[in-house]
Amino acid sequence: MEKDGVLTAETVSSCVRQRGCCVSSIGLQHYHHHMPLQNRNLTDVSILCKYVHLHKLELQNNNIKDLSCVSHMPSLVILDASHNEISEFFGFQPPKNLKEVNFSHNCMTKMRDLSEFSSLAKLNLDNNNFSEMCGLETCFELTHLSLGNNKISRISSLDNAPLIQLNLKGNKLTKIEGLENQKNLQVLDVSQNQISSLSGLQNLHVLCLLNLERNMINEIQECKHICNLLLLRDLNLLENPVQNQKDYRLSVVFLLQHLTFLDQESVSPEEKVTAVNEYDPPLEVVAARNHMKHLVYQMMQPQVLHDSTLLSVDSPYPMLVLTGPQCCGKRELAHRLCQDLSEYFGYGICHTTRSSYLGEEDAVDYHFVTKEDFENMITMGKFIQTVDYADHLYGLTREAVEEVAREGLACCVHMELEGVLSLKNSHFEPRYILLIPTQVDKYVDHLKSRNIYSPAQIDRAVSRIELYASTNRQRPGFFDNVIASDDWDEAYQTLHRVVKGYLHVEELGKQETDKEQDLEQEQPSEGATLGSSTSHLALDPTLLYYRYRYSHIQHQLNPPKTPAELASLRRREQLVREAIIGKSPAVYSHLFRSSTETGPSSLQNHNRSLHLSGDSSSEDSCASSELSVPSSAGALSTSEPLDGSAQGPARETSKDLSSSPEVHIPVLTSPLRNALGPT
Numbered sequence: 021m022e023k024d025g026v027l028t029a030e031t032v033s034s035c036v037r038q039r040g041c042c043v044s045s046i047g048l049q050h051y052h053h054h055m056p057l058q059n060r061n062l063t064d065v066s067i068l069c070k071y072v073h074l075h076k077l078e079l080q081n082n083n084i085k086d087l088s089c090v091s092h093m094p095s096l097v098i099l100d101a102s103h104n105e106i107s108e109f110f111g112f113q114p115p116k117n118l119k120e121v122n123f124s125h126n127c128m129t130k131m132r133d134l135s136e137f138s139s140l141a142k143l144n145l146d147n148n149n150f151s152e153m154c155g156l157e158t159c160f161e162l163t164h165l166s167l168g169n170n171k172i173s174r175i176s177s178l179d180n181a182p183l184i185q186l187n188l189k190g191n192k193l194t195k196i197e198g199l200e201n202q203k204n205l206q207v208l209d210v211s212q213n214q215i216s217s218l219s220g221l222q223n224l225h226v227l228c229l230l231n232l233e234r235n236m237i238n239e240i241q242e243c244k245h246i247c248n249l250l251l252l253r254d255l256n257l258l259e260n261p262v263q264n265q266k267d268y269r270l271s272v273v274f275l276l277q278h279l280t281f282l283d284q285e286s287v288s289p290e291e292k293v294t295a296v297n298e299y300d301p302p303l304e305v306v307a308a309r310n311h312m313k314h315l316v317y318q319m320m321q322p323q324v325l326h327d328s329t330l331l332s333v334d335s336p337y338p339m340l341v342l343t344g345p346q347c348c349g350k351r352e353l354a355h356r357l358c359q360d361l362s363e364y365f366g367y368g369i370c371h372t373t374r375s376s377y378l379g380e381e382d383a384v385d386y387h388f389v390t391k392e393d394f395e396n397m398i399t400m401g402k403f404i405q406t407v408d409y410a411d412h413l414y415g416l417t418r419e420a421v422e423e424v425a426r427e428g429l430a431c432c433v434h435m436e437l438e439g440v441l442s443l444k445n446s447h448f449e450p451r452y453i454l455l456i457p458t459q460v461d462k463y464v465d466h467l468k469s470r471n472i473y474s475p476a477q478i479d480r481a482v483s484r485i486e487l488y489a490s491t492n493r494q495r496p497g498f499f500d501n502v503i504a505s506d507d508w509d510e511a512y513q514t515l516h517r518v519v520k521g522y523l524h525v526e527e528l529g530k531q532e533t534d535k536e537q538d539l540e541q542e543q544p545s546e547g548a549t550l551g552s553s554t555s556h557l558a559l560d561p562t563l564l565y566y567r568y569r570y571s572h573i574q575h576q577l578n579p580p581k582t583p584a585e586l587a588s589l590r591r592r593e594q595l596v597r598e599a600i601i602g603k604s605p606a607v608y609s610h611l612f613r614s615s616t617e618t619g620p621s622s623l624q625n626h627n628r629s630l631h632l633s634g635d636s637s638s639e640d641s642c643a644s645s646e647l648s649v650p651s652s653a654g655a656l657s658t659s660e661p662l663d664g665s666a667q668g669p670a671r672e673t674s675k676d677l678s679s680s681p682e683v684h685i686p687v688l689t690s691p692l693r694n695a696l697g698p699t
């Protein structure tokens with residue numbers, strides 16, 4: 021402890037340390053001296069004027085007011101005078117190489133021009149009384165600046181400083197400004213201010229850490245100002261009002277997906293995936309959710325078989341889906357195809373909440389319904405898939421497919437890509453044909469000529485061309501065929517040819533005639549050739565004809581299966597067969613709880629006999645076509661284990677069934693089943 025706070029020569033010589041030396045340009049040797057004089061209650065250090073070779077001076081935690089002695093230290097590089105009583109800002113002649121200065125915890129109030137201190141790289145001015153930032157315009161080397169806990173209300177004077185770290189914590193800032201030129205800034209601490217917007221940070225492209233704790237940020241959307249700062253890893257928004265916003269953390273994680281720390285907690289990959297799935301789900305996720313939703317609603321309904329739900333699960337109901345961007349002509353082409361190949365295809369009429377355009381007919385182009393009705397239909401499990409497109413809902417109902425299936429025809433529908441993805445989750449296995457505009461100008465002209473689309477809607481439709489094109493590029497085999505839709509007539513010719521190719525229609529022509537002749541000669545009892553289980557059914561020629569034709573469509577239209585798929589289907593089919601003969605697993609038992617209708621019956625009666633659950637006597641009120649079994653491929657495939665608990669009641673049911681001469685196999689009684697019986 022110095023007497024009266026005056027630094028003495030004895031103390032100095034006992035403290036001074038030699039820290040290496042250097043040789044000047046004229047050959048003189050200079051020693052670097054380090055003077056650690058902290059915590060000594062010093063008030064007067066004027067004796068240091070004699071120590072001209074000081075390289076580093078540490079005076080922290082004293083009571084020094086005057087630092088003019090530094091004017092005599094031309095070699096000084098590092099000066100720490102923090103925790104003193106200095107009020108004058110840089111009150112000394114500039115040492116030429118002064119690089120680091122710490123004046124924190126003093127009583128300075130005013131900054132001054134530092135152009136003479138051009139070597140300054142690190143400056144700590146925390147805990148003073150500065151209310152204005154100035155004098156730094158020529159600090160071309162300044163990389164670290166700390167002005168925390170002052171009274172600064174505006175960021176300024178930093179245009180030329182190549183800052184890497186800036187601390188302005190605990191000031192009176194209300195906005196972030198004056199940082200536009202900070203191309204090197206990596207760490208910014210503006211916590212404990214009154215900042216309400218993140219605007220002003222957009223140009224800080226290498227910013228890694230941003231501390232905004234205890235400010236006035238209110239809106240999650242403010243994060244959009246920093247969403248292009250791809251190196252930002254650590255963001256602190258603790259104690260901002262925005263924390264009270266619903267789903268705050270997930271939303272911020274979504275907007276700033278590159279963050280690894282948010283509010284001092286690490287951001288897990290799971291959080292990132294959840295956030296993306298929540299706010300911008302990939303099309304597959306949307307489709308999977310859509311499929312699950314409809315499946316769950318459907319399973320809550322009484323479970324029965326539909327005409328399109330086949331016992332023979334390796335031969336799914338044949339469908340043709342035309343897909344492509346809005347207004348590429350697919351609806352019209354689907355209609356034309358169904359007209360021209362009316363013996364093969366029926367048009368599946370979707371539901372929509374949009375109003376009809378001029379020339380459109382209800383129950384021909386769409387079923388036009390209100391949003392409320394559409395939503396009710398969703399909860400009633402009516403839909404196979406739905407999409408929300410251009411603020412309107414579209415959906416394909418089970419019944420729309422059934423209507424076509426009851427005619428013994430394959431169902432032809434058109435839909436957007438989202439619908440395709442959802443349908444691909446179901447047990448249907450359609451052929452998918454992409455109709456895509458290749459001449460954008462022509463496509464735009466066509467959209468405009470309809471006079472119903474806003475410029476934004478047109479832009480959206482056009483932008484989706486790339487979505488289809490990239491899907492086709494990135495997923496070989498996703499679409500079975502791609503046809504340019506620029507000229508609808510040409511597109512139709514191609515489509516017609518392609519579909520006929522699927523069906524082998526030309527070669528079919530003659531065979532069909534021969535077969536029809538054969539079928540006409542067949543007796544009802546010959547239905548046994550369809551399989552022993554149907555031998556008791558009397559099949560009229562119409563049914564047989566349907567069977568022949570339908571199975572043909574089916575085999576041609578449905579894409580070939582891999583050996584693994586085939587093995588899985590065989591196994592499931594075997595389970596179904598076991599169910600039929602009485603070794604039924606529980607999960608299939610509901611398929612065979614039949615009405616007691618027996619003997620030969622007309623097509624209509626067979627259809628009626630399909631209802632499979634609930635009160636079997638209420639045949640009239642429960643027509644088969646109104647009901648369905650779970651339609652998901654997933655639902656079917658999860659049903660394979662035959663554990664003991666599941667078998668009990670199922671055996672019971674099937675035993676009853678197998679022992680009853682009344683019971684026939686209902687799923688084989690419709691024309692569709694007939695068409696799909698083992699051949």
Ligand SMILES: Nc1ncnc2c1ncn2[C@@H]1O[C@H](COP(=O)(O)OP(=O)(O)OP(=O)(O)O)[C@@H](O)[C@H]1O
Pocket residue numbers: 344345346347348349350351352370371405406407409414415416434435436437438439440
């Ligand atoms: N169930 C559905 N699922 C998915 N998309 C559907 C469904 N029903 C209709 N769409 C699609 O919604 C989009 C908007 O339908 P809209 O009837 O307004 O178009 P459009 O002008 O008839 O188009 P296009 O002539 O290409 O059929 C179309 O691309 C249509 O194919």
